[in-house]
Amino acid sequence: MNFVALRMLTGDRAKYFGLVFAIAFCTFLLENQTSIFANILKRTASQILDVTDAEVWVMDPQTEYWEQTKSLKDTDLTRVRGVPGVAWAVRLFKGNPVAKTVKGKFAVCFLVGLDDATLAGAPRRMLMGSWQRLREPDSIVIDKAGYVLLFPGEPLELGRNLEMNDHRVTIVGISDASAPFASLPVMHARYSEAVNFLGRERTELSFIIARAGNGVTPRELTARIAAGTALRARTTDEFMWDCIRYYLKNTGIPVNFGITIAVALVVGTVVAGQTFYLFTVENLKQFGALKAMGVPNLRLVGMILLQASSVAALGFALGTGMAATFFEITLNKLATRGIVLMWQCVALTGICILFVVTVASLLSIRRVLVLEPAEVFRG
Amino acid sequence: MSEHALAVSCRQVRKHFGQGETRIDALRGVDFEARFGELSFLVGPSGCGKTTLISVIAGLLDRTAGDLSVLGTAVDALSSKERVLFRRQNVGFVFQQYNLLPSLTAAENVAVPLLAAEIPRREAVARSRVLLARLGLGARVDSLPSTLSGGQQQRVALARALIHEPRLVVCDEPTAALDHASGGAVMDLLSANAVHPDRAVIVVTHDTRVFRYAHSIARMDDGQIVEVSRPNGGVAAGARGVHSPVKEVFA
Numbered sequence: 307m308n309f310v311a312l313r314m315l316t317g318d319r320a321k322y323f324g325l326v327f328a329i330a331f332c333t334f335l336l337e338n339q340t341s342i343f344a345n346i347l348k349r350t351a352s353q354i355l356d357v358t359d360a361e362v363w364v365m366d367p368q369t370e371y372w373e374q375t376k377s378l379k380d381t382d383l384t385r386v387r388g389v390p391g392v393a394w395a396v397r398l399f400k401g402n403p404v405a406k407t408v409k410g411k412f413a414v415c416f417l418v419g420l421d422d423a424t425l426a427g428a429p430r431r432m433l434m435g436s437w438q439r440l441r442e443p444d445s446i447v448i449d450k451a452g453y454v455l456l457f458p459g460e461p462l463e464l465g466r467n468l469e470m471n472d473h474r475v476t477i478v479g480i481s482d483a484s485a486p487f488a489s490l491p492v493m494h495a496r497y498s499e500a501v502n503f504l505g506r507e508r509t510e511l512s513f514i515i516a517r518a519g520n521g522v523t524p525r526e527l528t529a530r531i532a533a534g535t536a537l538r539a540r541t542t543d544e545f546m547w548d549c550i551r552y553y554l555k556n557t558g559i560p561v562n563f564g565i566t567i568a569v570a571l572v573v574g575t576v577v578a579g580q581t582f583y584l585f586t587v588e589n590l591k592q593f594g595a596l597k598a599m600g601v602p603n604l605r606l607v608g609m610i611l612l613q614a615s616s617v618a619a620l621g622f623a624l625g626t627g628m629a630a631t632f633f634e635i636t637l638n639k640l641a642t643r644g645i646v647l648m649w650q651c652v653a654l655t656g657i658c659i660l661f662v663v664t665v666a667s668l669l670s671i672r673r674v675l676v677l678e679p680a681e682v683f684r685g
Numbered sequence: 686m687s688e689h690a691l692a693v694s695c696r697q698v699r700k701h702f703g704q705g706e707t708r709i710d711a712l713r714g715v716d717f718e719a720r721f722g723e724l725s726f727l728v729g730p731s732g733c734g735k736t737t738l739i740s741v742i743a744g745l746l747d748r749t750a751g752d753l754s755v756l757g758t759a760v761d762a763l764s765s766k767e768r769v770l771f772r773r774q775n776v777g778f779v780f781q782q783y784n785l786l787p788s789l790t791a792a793e794n795v796a797v798p799l800l801a802a803e804i805p806r807r808e809a810v811a812r813s814r815v816l817l818a819r820l821g822l823g824a825r826v827d828s829l830p831s832t833l834s835g836g837q838q839q840r841v842a843l844a845r846a847l848i849h850e851p852r853l854v855v856c857d858e859p860t861a862a863l864d865h866a867s868g869g870a871v872m873d874l875l876s877a878n879a880v881h882p883d884r885a886v887i888v889v890t891h892d893t894r895v896f897r898y899a900h901s902i903a904r905m906d907d908g909q910i911v912e913v914s915r916p917n918g919g920v921a922a923g924a925r926g927v928h929s930p931v932k933e934v935f936a
Contacts, residue, residue: 307800310786310793317788595784598745599845600773601801602766680740682784683857 307601311609314589315617321585326621328581329663332574333625333655338632339570340651343563345644350553351546352484352644353416353492357398357427360515361524363545364395364531367538371552372545375400378511382537386514389534391522396421399497400512401504402490406469407456415452415491417470419500419510427515429494435464435479440496446503447479451640452491470503485644487553571658578621578659579666582614586670590677598679607671614670618663626652691754692853692885693719693742698751700737711737713908714751719853719885724876724898727889729905735889736857738905742887743776743855744768756852773801777846779875781858783838785830791817791841792826798849816844820874836867843875854879856888860895872898 316322348355354363354372364386366376386395399419406412420427420440428437429447437447446468453462466477475495483492495503501510514537518527524541531539540548554560586593593606629647636642700712711734719725719742727735740746741753744760753761756775763771777798778784785794792813799809814826820840830838839859846854859875860868872895879886888899896902896916904912 309806310789310797310800313788313793314786317786591784592786595778595780595786596797596801598743598772598778599798599801600769600771600776602769605801678745680736680745682778682780683736683740683745 307605307609308612310596311612312616314592314609315585315613321581321588322617325578325581325585325617326624328574328578329618329621329659330624330628332570332578332662333622333659334628334632335570335574336567336655336658337626337629337647337651339563339567340654341629341633341648342645343559343567344648344651345646346487346559346563347550347553348546349485349487349644351549352486353400353418354542354545354549356429356484357418357515357542358430359426359428359517360398360542361518362516362527362531362539362541364514364516364535364537364539365512367536369538371549372400374552375512378514378537380511382535383511383514385535386516386531386537386539389527389531391519391527391530393517393519394424394426395514395516396424396426397497397511398427398513398515399500399510401500401510403470403504405456405475405491405493408467408469411456411458413452413455413491415470415493416486417446417493417495417500417503419495419497419512422496422498425496427494429479429481429483429492431482433480433482434462435477437479437481437494439478440494442476442478444473444475444499445478445495446475447481447494448477449481449483449492451483451485451489451643452493453477453480454640455489455491471505473499473503475499475503489641575658575662579662579669582617582663582666583669583673585613586610586673590673591682593674594677594679594682597674597677598682603675606674610667610670610674614663614667618659622656622659625655690721691718692721692756693717693725693887694752694754695738695742696752698738698741698753699749700734700741700746701749710908712741712748712751715905715908715910717742717903717910719887720901721852721885722880722882723900724880724886724888726896726899726902727887727905728891728896728902729911731891733905734908735905739855739857739887739889743778743853744772773798774849775852777849777851777854777879779839779842779846779854779856779859781861783830783835783842783862785838785841785845787830790827790829791822791833791837791844794830794841795844795848797845802849813844813848816848817841820844820878834867835863836870839863839867839871840874843871843879847879852884854884854886856886856890858890858892859888860890860892865894868892868895 366378369375383397401417402414403417404412405415425440433450439445440447462480464477468475486492518524528539528541633647695715695717698712698715701708701710703709715738729735741748742755748761760768792810795813795817796809800806817823817826822837822840825833825837860871863871876898899916901915903910
């Protein structure tokens with residue numbers, strides 16, 4: 307009877323494709339919106355995650371997220387280094403200077419100042435040049451998106467100059483830095499130079515990045531640093547979530563996306579669920595005839611579940627394919643770079659679709675189970 | 686099995702729907718018999734209880750009171766699971782609106798009762814093709830119902846009712862949606878193929894044109910059998926006439 311169920315499902319092509327595409331578009335909308343939302347939030351911590359050398363971040367106790375920094379004292383670095391379990395700890399500067407091209411094009415940038423001796427925190431994904439060349443005087447590494455923003459329509463080229471706070475700097479590398487939350491160029495320089503590119507303040511030490519020694523977990527180390535220095539210490543992962551939570555709590559992003567996702571969820575699932583339910587209702591006469599002919603309820607339930615699961619699987623696969631294609635197309639565009647289809651969003655959407663199809667199936671099954679087979683005699 | 690043995694026996698069968706002010710007495714003490722090897726017609730005006738009666742006989746509805754024996758079984762005493770099995774094994778249905786599955790071919794539609802009995806699809810369809818050929822539809826076995834005429838669809842429905850060789854065939858207005866020629870053809874086939882010494886056929890109809898096929902005609906009115914006649918043994922027995930009292934019902 308499985309064959310009969312599938313033929314009933316696919317017999318009316320218009321209804322069948324309507325059902326499949328309702329689920330496909332619901333899947334696409336949910337996966338698309340939740341993935342964009344999650345990726346945008348992840349962007350708030352892009353520069354933290356790009357510093358792959360660090361396991362632990364130390365900052366002022368009042369610092370809540372990456373953008374919000376209060377300079378530490380140079381002596382804080384010494385104190386952190388003195389905490390047992392610290393393998394190494396170096397300083398990291400973060401500032402937002404203005405970079406200007408010879409042609410006068412300018413942009414506010416994210417400038418990350420790296421420890422002069424170790425260059426810990428340097429971008430590891432390079433498209434051109436080398437981060438080791440940051441040891442050259444007045445050198446910077448810029449990300450590709452920043453380069454394109456400052457030199458629109460021009461080919462990637464090393465050796466070009468920028469002016470930052472009356473300093474002429476030379477591009478020695480082009481990185482593939484993760485896109486920041488705000489679409490600003492991301493630049494890396496040595497700490498001693500970066501502070502000059504911004505303009506001197508009394509203190510410039512934004513963060514101390516550290517790594518745990520053998521036998522000490524980053525989490526244990528953060529506790530030790532906090533206890534030993536009264537500074538705030540977070541693991542990379544914790545700091546990332548701090549940033550995400552801050553934006554969730556203090557911006558309208560979750561509300562905007564939440565509404566979109568809710569609308570996608572409600573409209574998509576209602577349309578998909580209702581379409582399937584109506585499909586069963588329209589086939590009640592056929593189910594009634596089967597019931598009269600001696601097809602047991604359990605078998606009819608199996609037929610409905612088979613219809614529901616096959617249409618859900620096909621719709622979900624199509625929708626996921628559409629979402630994957632969308633992200634594949636946008637992956638390498640500057641504005642949307644790094645925004646990918648997250649497996650968690652696919653799983654979450656799958657659960658939603660499963661829930662909707664289950665509810666629609668249960669409603670359909672109920673209609674079939676309560677159907678009196680004698681109804682088939684009513685013309 | 687004797688040709689005149691009782692296949693269906695109803696004694697004072699009652700059936701009502703609803704309660705209190707909304708109660709409707711559909712069957713009000715029906716006495717009815719259908720014999721093996723015969724076409725038993727149930728006739729009467731709309732709303733008189735014919736469909737309710739065949740629904741009760743076929744095990745699709747529970748009676749409210751009375752004694753009912755179908756093929757020697759007290760259908761009402763069966764559990765719902767047993768009743769489903771009983772229907773699957775013993776009852777064939779022909780519906781007024783054919784109720785063919787539109788997405789299945791003629792042969793596949795006919796195969797449905799066999800598929801329900803877990804017979805492999807290939808075998809079921811092969812058997813269906815043979816039966817359809819016997820009913821004159823050998824060239825249309827792979828056609829969808831929408832491409833068949835009303836008469837052809839009803840022949841497919843007839844094949845579906847017979848494919849699993851049931852001992853009771855219940856037909857609800859099998860010719861109502863057909864023109865005279867098609868209706869006659871369907872009744873010819875029904876008479877030739879369904880009537881069998883080990884099978885009883887009950888036909889509910891309004892169609893006076895087909896009364897000549899009946900071995901017995903039970904006239905219902907207001908939930909009761911008001912008259913039973915055995916005109917002349919039906920066409921299968923070689924007679925073509927229609928008993929005048931039945932004609933009068935529709936006059």
